[in-house]
Amino acid sequence: MTHLLALPILIPLGTAILLLLLRFQPMARRILVGISSLLIVIVNISLLSTIRTGGIQSYQTGGWAAPYGIILVGDLFSGILLVLGCVIAICAVYYSFAYLKTDAQQALFHALFFFLWAGTNGSFLTGDIFNLFVMFEIVLMSIYALLTLLREKKQIEAGIKLISMGLLSSALFLVAVGGIYAFAGTLNMADLAVKVKPYAHHPLVSAVAMLFIGVFGLKAALMPMHFWLPDVHSSAPTPISAMLSGILIKVGVYAIIRVFCLIFVDLQGHFQIFILTLASITMFVGAMGALAQSDLKRVLAYSSVSQIGYIFMGVGFFSVAGLGAAIFYIISHGIIKASLFLAAGVLKKMRGSMEMSEHGNMMKISPLFALLFLIGVFSLGGIPPSSGFFMKFQLIKAGLDGAFYVPVAVALVVSLFTLFYLVQAWQKVCLFEQEKAPEKSLNLHLLGPMGVLAVLSLVLGFAAAPVIDLANAASQQLFSPELYINAVMGNQ
Amino acid sequence: MKILLPLVIGVLFASGTYLILQRNILKLVLGLSLIGHGANVVLITSGWVGSGQVPILGRDETMPFVDPLPQALVLTAIVIGFAALAFLLVLSLRVYRDLKTTDIADIKGQKG
Numbered sequence: 254m255t256h257l258l259a260l261p262i263l264i265p266l267g268t269a270i271l272l273l274l275l276r277f278q279p280m281a282r283r284i285l286v287g288i289s290s291l292l293i294v295i296v297n298i299s300l301l302s303t304i305r306t307g308g309i310q311s312y313q314t315g316g317w318a319a320p321y322g323i324i325l326v327g328d329l330f331s332g333i334l335l336v337l338g339c340v341i342a343i344c345a346v347y348y349s350f351a352y353l354k355t356d357a358q359q360a361l362f363h364a365l366f367f368f369l370w371a372g373t374n375g376s377f378l379t380g381d382i383f384n385l386f387v388m389f390e391i392v393l394m395s396i397y398a399l400l401t402l403l404r405e406k407k408q409i410e411a412g413i414k415l416i417s418m419g420l421l422s423s424a425l426f427l428v429a430v431g432g433i434y435a436f437a438g439t440l441n442m443a444d445l446a447v448k449v450k451p452y453a454h455h456p457l458v459s460a461v462a463m464l465f466i467g468v469f470g471l472k473a474a475l476m477p478m479h480f481w482l483p484d485v486h487s488s489a490p491t492p493i494s495a496m497l498s499g500i501l502i503k504v505g506v507y508a509i510i511r512v513f514c515l516i517f518v519d520l521q522g523h524f525q526i527f528i529l530t531l532a533s534i535t536m537f538v539g540a541m542g543a544l545a546q547s548d549l550k551r552v553l554a555y556s557s558v559s560q561i562g563y564i565f566m567g568v569g570f571f572s573v574a575g576l577g578a579a580i581f582y583i584i585s586h587g588i589i590k591a592s593l594f595l596a597a598g599v600l601k602k603m604r605g606s607m608e609m610s611e612h613g614n615m616m617k618i619s620p621l622f623a624l625l626f627l628i629g630v631f632s633l634g635g636i637p638p639s640s641g642f643f644m645k646f647q648l649i650k651a652g653l654d655g656a657f658y659v660p661v662a663v664a665l666v667v668s669l670f671t672l673f674y675l676v677q678a679w680q681k682v683c684l685f686e687q688e689k690a691p692e693k694s695l696n697l698h699l700l701g702p703m704g705v706l707a708v709l710s711l712v713l714g715f716a717a718a719p720v721i722d723l724a725n726a727a728s729q730q731l732f733s734p735e736l737y738i739n740a741v742m743g744n745q
Numbered sequence: 746m747k748i749l750l751p752l753v754i755g756v757l758f759a760s761g762t763y764l765i766l767q768r769n770i771l772k773l774v775l776g777l778s779l780i781g782h783g784a785n786v787v788l789i790t791s792g793w794v795g796s797g798q799v800p801i802l803g804r805d806e807t808m809p810f811v812d813p814l815p816q817a818l819v820l821t822a823i824v825i826g827f828a829a830l831a832f833l834l835v836l837s838l839r840v841y842r843d844l845k846t847t848d849i850a851d852i853k854g855q856k857g
Contacts, residue, residue, distance in 0.1 A: 383818055383821075386822075387821065387825070390825045390829075393829070394825075394828060394829065394832075397829070397832050398832070401836065404839075406843060406844075409836055409839055409840055409843070410840075410852050412836050413770070413773075413833070413836055413837070413840065413849075413852070416829060416832060416833045416836065417765075417773060417777060417833070419829060420777040420778075420780070420781060420826065420829055420830070420833070421777065421780065423781070423784075423822070423825065423826065423829070424777075424780045424781050424783070424784035425784070427784040427785065427787065427788050427822055428784050428787045428788075430788065430791075430818070431784075431787045431788040431790070431791035431815065432787075432791070434788075434791045434792070434814075434815060435790070435791035435792075438812075440814075
């Protein structure tokens, strides 16, 4: 038993509390933020490598053995998401120092940001369904506060939407937890998997599975429940938009994959058509929404809805190849979308607006920005050497192997739209003439993190093979739930 | 009790849903809190045994007793729900001060 598994939750939690105490010492705060971010990156990467070599890890908090205590479990999938999360988060943290104007804002922002980070890491690691609820609430609470931190009117409107969504989804989550607890008498996910298996086709189990799709779908913005996402992701402060689209909507996807590959394994076939249909509609609706927007951040937010559809399509195949493709898609999309949102923030700082018609000429003002932005655009559009090509290629290959022709056809058509609206946005921002000169010059501290993420997505394209192998290994592990169950229940 | 609790849950969810569909922002808050409490009652019933006793040792241990775990869970859920509701109320107050309205449709009209 190693304490390594608890560190990704404990370090950010401790940092957040310390940051609140150090509210009036800007220099000490900066150092603390830097050191803890680096520590989390080191811990997460070493955790992933431990899981890679040593199999699924489990940790009993407080020393209470499996079905009774709260268990933390790290398998390859959660390890990958932890590392992805810290890559995006460290860029967002660095970005936020230049993005936020006043010191008071920074003080609150960073404390809340680390609470958010702790909640995200916690949701990936927990092995207990009620603990998952608590971690979700930590994430949601920090987002409520982070979203409305700058107190713009748009943010308050989005805040009301987000909190209504959050309260409704927590109520549904509690009903689902109550249902499954009344049925199985346990909350440990591995124990649930064992106890539910003989009764997989009991109507109550199907009802609870449906509720979980509703709850997690609401968080991941699956089609009929995507209404809140464009407002929230477009009005949040930019580093938070990058976190939201890059990693937080994937928390919902993670939870759906986790429950369907562990507790409701036998129901996969029943829900397949349902999930694939919703995924196809999500892709289409998101892309149509993105085409109609004039605000760059709203284009990106609708595009996130559309991309979530792709990820759910991979999940809906319920095959090792499909899920592997979905996991690679999560990694690749997270990096690209975070880079694009940070690019939008760079523009916002220059002209104070997000309307694309007020921007232009970036090609002349900063060719480097135009190039980095173009890498992101081509990557998400799926142009070959970038990682975006491989994420779509893997997904569509998995779809064709499983003979799911209709979703694959939708995916291909929608990817044309994706390329269209992204190139159009790039053109408006970088090529079109703009009479007005920008109010401020380009801030290199903002350009840096965006560039790092853009280059990373390109590198991921050239070195796709090892990452795809890792994603497939994670998917393989998810399809052998007995490994997970043994890791949790075995070491009593 | 067997009929009473499901009835209470039903009434809480139904009136919560009705309130959410209203245009007044305060009714939205009340509706969400009613739905939250409905969910809490659902969770309580999941540990409920027909004629169960209080789960305290030293009583008549031959009788079935109520599962105490859901009650602990509900306590957590109530605290979390309370925090989120308080935040939502502050935001509503902010909306009222900025826009002088409690109508959700008016907030939507005020883009930007």
